[in-house]
Amino acid sequence: MYAYLAFLGVSAMVIATPGPDTAMTIRNTLLGGRAGGISTATGIALGQLIWALATSIGIVALLIASKPVFVAVKYAGAAYLVYLGVLALREALHPSAARAGAGVRHGERRLTPVRAFGQGLVSDLGNPKMAVFFASLLPQFVPAGDAPFSALLLRGCIFALMTFVWLVAYAVVVARVGDFLRRGAAGRILEGLTGAVLVALGLRLAAEQR
Template sequence: MATFLAFIGVSIVVIVTPGPDTAITIRNTLLGGRTAGVFTAAGIAAGQTIWAIATSAGVVALLVASEPLFLAVKYAGAAYLVFLGLQALRAALRPAPAGAPGPGAARETRPARRLAPAAAFAQGVVSDLGNPKMAVFFASLLPQFVPGGVATFAALMALGAVFAAMTFCWLALYAAVIARAGDFLRRAAIRRAIEGITGTVLVALGLRLAAEQR
């Protein structure tokens, strides 16, 4: 029990630390509302579950040991984060359409385009699977907290599933809070500012991921 509680504690610290998952969840919630945010969280959790399965089956160990494969995943994931970030920056810098209401007119309460739940889910999955740091994290963390020190498939998978479930709950809560403040956050000026911030963060995270050593 003490080992499991230690795992929960370490997982909470990792999960609540802002990163690409948080930035993507915020962005997608603004684009598609709470539903898109929750589906993004579900996609991220699904990606983590895949990493957990791969870790339990020993596939992640092969990925970490293979420099070319590891780099391929890293650069693909970094490129995807930069792509999403540039999309957000483009939306932030896009000029208002002709005839758009001025500052004194009724505020904009809906995003210019809605993000479909399926697209949000896919973005969550791809973003998480494109982060090789998750592979290293799962490969190094899970075995340390296996009860009795026996790293069986079932034991590793159970810990991975718990981590993914905790991640989903945290990010879904994030989405609910952002959606709750949706009317304020979707004002034209506020939304564009947040798009600019999240876009910058995603680009920076992508570049950092590409430049980081193991």
């Protein structure tokens, strides 16, 4: 029981710390409303489930041991974050041109749930730090005698569920004030800040040494 409580406490602290998942959820909620935010959270949670399964069957250990593959995943994930951040910055700096070119009226949702889901999934799978995190965190909370595969997978599922609940809460809150935030300067400023955060997170991911 103590191991479970310790795992839940550490997981809650990690999940509550703002990072790429939080920034992605906020961005996509602003662009796609509550449905966009929840879809993004679903994609992120699915990505974490995939990482958890990969950790349980040993694939993550192989990924971490293979430096070329690890670096390739890292750079691909970093490039994707920077790309989405640049898109958000473009929208903030030139909203009229971007929306007019897409045939979207001011304040209308510009991101479908399917695209939001895909962005959340790709963003999480493109972050090899999740692999390192799962490989280093989950085994610490597996009691001696438990089956490694099922124990690791169970804790990975719990972590993904906690992440989903936390990000959905973010999406609901942002969506409640979304109509106001999408108006005029307020929406442009927040979208620009979110874009800058995504770019910064992408550059930091690319520069980090494991």
